[in-house]
Amino acid sequence: MNPRNTWIICQKELKGYFASPIAYGLMAFFALICGYFFYAAVGWFVFQSTQQMMMRGGAMPMDVADYVVRPVMGNVSVIGLFLIPMITMRLFAEEKRAGTMELLATSPVRDTEIVVGKWLAAVILYLAMLGIAALNLAILFLYSKPEVMPILISFLGLALQGAGLLALGAFISNLTRNQIIAGAGTFAICLLLWVIGWTSEYEQTTFSKVLAYISVTTHFENFAKGVLDTKDVIFYLSVIFFGLFLTVRSMESLRWRA
Amino acid sequence: MIKVEGLTKRYARNVAVDNISFEVGKGQIVGFLGPNGAGKTTTMRVLTCFLPPTSGTAEVAGYDVVQQPMEVKKRIGYLPETPPLYPDMEVAEYVEFVGKLKGMPTGDLAAKVADACERCHITDVRKKLIAKLSKGYKQRVGLAAAIVHNPDVLVLDEPTAGLDPEQRRETLSLIRQLAGDHTVILSTHILPEVEQTCEQVIIISKGQLKAIDTMANLDRRLRGAEIIQVEVEARQGTLGRDTVQQRLEQVAGVQRVTFREAKGQRLAFDVEGTSGQNIQPDLARTVVAADWNLVELHAAGLGLEEIYLQLTGAGAPANQGGAQ
Structure with missing residues (x-):
């Protein structure tokens, strides 16, 4: 894999995002929802602490990390599930529809370089969106002293989760030339990977444990608590690898399927 | 430069290209001719x-397309039927992007991009968004992108499809200028384009190679079967059809005379001569010597079209514009 080629593709893709309203639209929606969740979480925190003050005549120690950071990050992770399809749906479907895939496929760049370049651009856009969430949390530091490490870890978790889902989204976008289908398919997968662990809350069978393991949000819970577990990191890394691998394979199949 | 041997491409149910072989020398400009669905694009x-x-x-510039695709891709410029453009890019930005993709060093990239734009006459729209361009300009942007890395071989798939006559003429003259430095292979189903531009013609139909020859040779082959149309009329009274036919058949070099039609007093014949012999003067003299009026005598306007229709075995309208 040639990093120069990967970067050329990535740059082109980023320009595509930022030269069109896509990036700005997504970031604006994200900022809006994220801001609301943050506002609600802080509001709840303030309400709780004042109530405790009135009832017990003195404030119980309440942790900003538990009451604000964790719920906000949990919500951000779910919003991510909704926005990821919108980031990835055009990646390959649009190139196929417009015929520009023919340009890429007849240029001296490898399929891996194309796939990784495009995925990287999607990840960068996603990270830019996380930056907005970080901006919200930064306000906390003005009024309190939350621990930094757990917050960083939960951002790492968000980034890994996003990167994994973006890789899956890239794969689905490579399967069709229709952006709507690519978007809907990715959305279905994201949603499924979110809810698939729910059965494990009342069942303890092996099957539901497996389902819980597959769920992307189960693995995020540790990150949100500020716990860095290699098991979760490896899970996300393997989702990334799996998604990109499938995408490259799907690119190759264009040739013999055509 | 291009060497194709026994090339076959089969899709699930049909054979798109069936056992085609041909070779194209360096610096040549070759027309790839055939009706829609003949297998031009597939090849x-x-x-x-x-x-x-x-x-x-298939070998391009000495490299096998299956074994060393990266080497081939570096040396080839390709303009597909619909130019692969990104509408939200500016013209120069796009050409530069393609240059980078083709692995050009960044050092002189800007100069090469400017040069390609200049050669394709798109310098005046360099800063425009591709989405805002007319079809003719888009085609030229695609062409500029195909030549930016100065490829050995240029593959152009119906470069004039959907252009108006003026744009078509410009594009063709541009392609003619490009030959020499580059080996050009261009596909089309528009015959006059090939006659104007190409030195060599490859005709395929239904996936099979029907003819491969130089324009000059095809022309000569054509002369062999040249048909001369003669129209005569009596100076007075009426003229017997058979009398005229017999007299014309006696002219040296005439192979066959067929009666075509009678237009009032005039009788029209198709006279087929022997290959390589100019029988027109003798025909004229014979008619005049017989004291008839020679109303018309001309070589039928045969062109590539006749060969094409004959070879592709279709009465397909040959100069129908547009692509499928």
Whole structure:
């Protein structure tokens, strides 16, 4: 894999995002929802602490990390599930529809370089969106002293989760030339990977444990608590690898399927 | 420069290209001719490493398209039927992007981009968004992108499809200028374009190679079967059809005379001469000597079209514009 080629593709893709309203639209929606969740979480925190003050005549120690950071990050992770399809749906479907895939496929760049370049651009856009969430949390530091490490870890978790889902989204976008289908398919997968662990809350069978393991949000819970577990990191890394691998394979199949 | 041997491409149910072999020398400009669905695009896609051949081999600039696709891709410029453009890019930005993709060093990239734009006459729209361009300009942007890395081989799939006559003429003259430095292979189903531009013609139909020859040779082959149309009329009274036919058949070099039609007093005949012999003067003299009026005498306007229709075995309208 040639990093120069990967970067050329990535740059082109980023320009595509930022030269069109896509990036700005997504970031604006994200900022809006994220801001609301943050506002609600802080509001709840303030309400709780004042109530405790009135009832017990003195404030119980309440942790900003538990009451604000964790719920906000949990919500951000779910919003991510909704926005990821919108980031990835055009990646390959649009190139196929417009015929520009023919340009890429007849240029001296490898399929891996194309796939990784495009995925990287999607990840960068996603990270830019996380930056907005970080901006919200930064306000906390003005009024309190939350621990930094757990917050960083939960951002790492968000980034890994996003990167994994973006890789899956890239794969689905490579399967069709229709952006709507690519978007809907990715959305279905994201949603499924979110809810698939729910059965494990009342069942303890092996099957539901497996389902819980597959769920992307189960693995995020540790990150949100500020716990860095290699098991979760490896899970996300393997989702990334799996998604990109499938995408490259799907690119190759264009040739013999055509 | 291009060497294709026994190339076959089979899709699920049909054979798109069936056992085609041909060679193209350096600096030549070759017309790839055939009706829609003949397998032109498929052959080009194999040459550009977009599709692998089912069997057979293809070599571009000495590299095999299956074994060394990266080397082939570096040396080939390809303009597909619909130019692969990104509408939200500016013209110069796009050409530069393609240059980078082709692995050009960044050092002189800007100069090369400017040069390609200049050669394709798109310098005046360099800063425009591609989405805002007319079809003719888009085609030229695609062409500029195909030549920016100065490829050995240029593959152009119907470069004039959908252009108006003026744009078509410009594009063709541009392509003619490009030959020499580059080996050009261009596909079309528009015959006059090939006659104007190409030195060599490859005719395919239903996936099979029907003819491969130089324009000059095809022309000569054509002369062999040249048909001369003669129209005569009596100076007075009426003229017997058979009398005229017999007299014309006696002219030296005439192979066959067929009666075509009678237009009032005038009788029209098709006279087929022997290959390589100019029988027109003798025909004229004979008619005049017989004291008839020679109303018309001319070589039928045969062109590539006749050969094409004969070879492709179709009465397909040949100069129908547009692509499928």
